[in-house]
Amino acid sequence: MGIVTRFAPSPTGYLHIGGARTALFNWLYARANGGKFLLRIEDTDRERSTDAATQAIFEGLKWLGLNWDDEAYSQFARKDRHAEIAHAMLGSGHAYKCYATKEDIEAFRASPEGKYGSFQSPWRGADPATAPDAPYVIRLKAPRDGVMEITDEVQGRVKWKSAEFDDMILLRSDGTPTYMLAVVVDDHDMGVTHIIRGDDHLINAGRQSLIYHAMGWDVPVFAHIPLIFGDDGKKLSKRHGATGAQEYRAMGYLPEAMRNYLARLGWSHGDDELFTTAQAIEWFDLSGINKAPSRFDFKKLDNVSKHHIETAPDDVLIAGLQDYISSQDREPLSEDAIEKLKTVLPIVRERSKKLPDLLDKSRFILQARPFAPDENDAKHLNSVFNGILKRLTPQLAQVTTWSKEELETLFRDFAQTEGLGLGKIAQPMKVVLSGTTKSPSTFDMMAALGKDETLARIKDTLATM
RNA sequence: GGUCCCUUCGUCUAUCGGUUAGGACAUCUGGUUUUCAACCAGGAAAGAGGGGUUCAACUCCCCUAGGGACUACCA
Numbered sequence: 001m002g003i004v005t006r007f008a009p010s011p012t013g014y015l016h017i018g019g020a021r022t023a024l025f026n027w028l029y030a031r032a033n034g035g036k037f038l039l040r041i042e043d044t045d046r047e048r049s050t051d052a053a054t055q056a057i058f059e060g061l062k063w064l065g066l067n068w069d070d071e072a073y074s075q076f077a078r079k080d081r082h083a084e085i086a087h088a089m090l091g092s093g094h095a096y097k098c099y100a101t102k103e104d105i106e107a108f109r110a111s112p113e114g115k116y117g118s119f120q121s122p123w124r125g126a127d128p129a130t131a132p133d134a135p136y137v138i139r140l141k142a143p144r145d146g147v148m149e150i151t152d153e154v155q156g157r158v159k160w161k162s163a164e165f166d167d168m169i170l171l172r173s174d175g176t177p178t179y180m181l182a183v184v185v186d187d188h189d190m191g192v193t194h195i196i197r198g199d200d201h202l203i204n205a206g207r208q209s210l211i212y213h214a215m216g217w218d219v220p221v222f223a224h225i226p227l228i229f230g231d232d233g234k235k236l237s238k239r240h241g242a243t244g245a246q247e248y249r250a251m252g253y254l255p256e257a258m259r260n261y262l263a264r265l266g267w268s269h270g271d272d273e274l275f276t277t278a279q280a281i282e283w284f285d286l287s288g289i290n291k292a293p294s295r296f297d298f299k300k301l302d303n304v305s306k307h308h309i310e311t312a313p314d315d316v317l318i319a320g321l322q323d324y325i326s327s328q329d330r331e332p333l334s335e336d337a338i339e340k341l342k343t344v345l346p347i348v349r350e351r352s353k354k355l356p357d358l359l360d361k362s363r364f365i366l367q368a369r370p371f372a373p374d375e376n377d378a379k380h381l382n383s384v385f386n387g388i389l390k391r392l393t394p395q396l397a398q399v400t401t402w403s404k405e406e407l408e409t410l411f412r413d414f415a416q417t418e419g420l421g422l423g424k425i426a427q428p429m430k431v432v433l434s435g436t437t438k439s440p441s442t443f444d445m446m447a448a449l450g451k452d453e454t455l456a457r458i459k460d461t462l463a464t465m
Numbered sequence: 466g467g468u469c470c471c472u473u474c475g476u477c478u479a480u481c482g483g484u485u486a487g488g489a490c491a492u493c494u495g496g497u498u499u500u501c502a503a504c505c506a507g508g509a510a511a512g513a514g515g516g517g518u519u520c521a522a523c524u525c526c527c528c529u530a531g532g533g534a535c536u537a538c539c540a
Contacts, residue, residue, distance in 0.1 A: 042540060044539090048540085115466075117467090137538055164536090169538050173538060178537090179539070203469060203470095227533080231476075233532075264489095270479065270488090273488075274489090294478090299476080303489080357502080426499035438500060
């Protein structure tokens with residue numbers, strides 16, 4: 001039987017980075033085993049679910065490259081099927097109608113015994129003949145004794161006394177299903193074989209097993225993965241930086257880097273730190289998932305990001321750049337800009353951590369002359385350098401082989417005859433060429449710019465000094 | 466409160482009874498350099514605490530402490 005995994009977020013907000021990792025694990029596991037990765041929107045809570053949130057989740061997953069198989073399922077759309085199962089359980093005696101009102105339950109909770117135990121419906125064993133003509137919910141008739149045990153691929157064997165579970169509501173008084181019922185029915189109908197989800201659902205695995213057993217369905221394999229915390233060990237929140245997957249897009253991380261970092265957070269394959277998505281798919285296994293929660297570390301993310309920016313193919317980088325730019329609501333790069341960018345990618349990608357760094361470093365090739373130097377770097381263009389530039393320019397004009405190596409040799413020789421360190425000349429030259437010293441290597445820039453453009457920029461500078 | 470889960474360097478982690486407890490990020494020191502959020506070399510840094518089991522425990526068991534989840538007609 002083929003493997004089927006699923007990601008089942010509720011559409012009440014953007015795609016949380018923790019949810020994104022859960023989705024990634026499910027996706028990785030399905031892809032690693034030639035199975036299917038399904039997406040189901042848990043929208044049975046009509047109060048809190050919104051279309052905008054659903055779209056945000058789609059967008060987040062797409063950005064991360066976690067493509068799902070089939071159409072996304074809507075849990076709400078399947079409510080009739082859920083009700084059907086609830087009634088089937090009623091018929092088989094695994095569930096019963098409960099006429100207790102919300103007020104009854106609240107009163108119970110407020111009472112002394114309500115502090116300890118969960119609500120025990122008086123209708124559990126009641127004679128149907130005594131039933132009032134009033135709204136009711138359908139509750140599961142949970143076993144009162146025995147032990148419920150599950151085997152979790154991450155947590156191992158976990159068991160509870162059945163008495164721990166209350167008679168949970170399956171169908172609300174308005175006829176809509178609760179989450180507990182809906183997940184089980186949907187996972188069963190969708191043929192889900194492996195449920196990989198946050199360990200906040202661990203106890204639910206026990207509860208849900210009750211329903212599987214009642215229906216005589218096969219219980220899927222569970223894998224409850226620990227949560228992601230902020231760097232202080234507290235629940236990840238806005239305070240720690242970004243919690244939404246899309247925010248990472250806006251910060252300029254490559255999806256490939258996010259997949260790498262997120263996969264490594266809570267999962268490991270020996271000492272491998274930096275890997276491609278193809279490798280992750282090849283290596284991914286449930287046994288590599290850690291049981292302890294992990295903390296989100298931006299410094300490490302940056303390091304992973306840097307590696308992917310260094311190694312990504314040009315077209316991936318360009319696509320990432322365009323995507324980043326659109327996330328900033330800026331005009332996309334023109335064909336001309338892309339062509340220019342491609343010529344300098346080899347020299348700007350090496351020292352960049354994030355996508356915007358690439359843009360900053362490429363400024364010299366993208367900006368048209370003449371341009372003014374940055375305020376902080378204008379000081380390099382002083383009178384001393386003016387003299388140096390005037391003596392250097394004729395030599396530059398005579399260069400026949402305009403290459404990085406030739407240029408560097410020329411500069412070194414020139415610096416020597418001037419009795420200066422190379423930095424005294426190369427550094428201000430950066431300002432001439434790019435307007436700032438925070439730029440790629442002087443010689444890389446000159447080579448990329450070409451002789452004519454270089455000379456023209458020198459001329460521009462001389463004219464303003 | 467109850468039930469369940471978790472606990473190796475600051476952080477992410479390797480180890481699956483026998484290792485000088487390894488790697489990565491961060492950090493520190495030195496070097497290199499035309500800027501640096503770059504590079505090179507080196508250093509410091511960990512099994513929460515206490516009991517067992519065993520020839521041998523980070524690894525298995527128990528207790529304690531700390532952290533977390535759940536305890537809805539939310540998902």
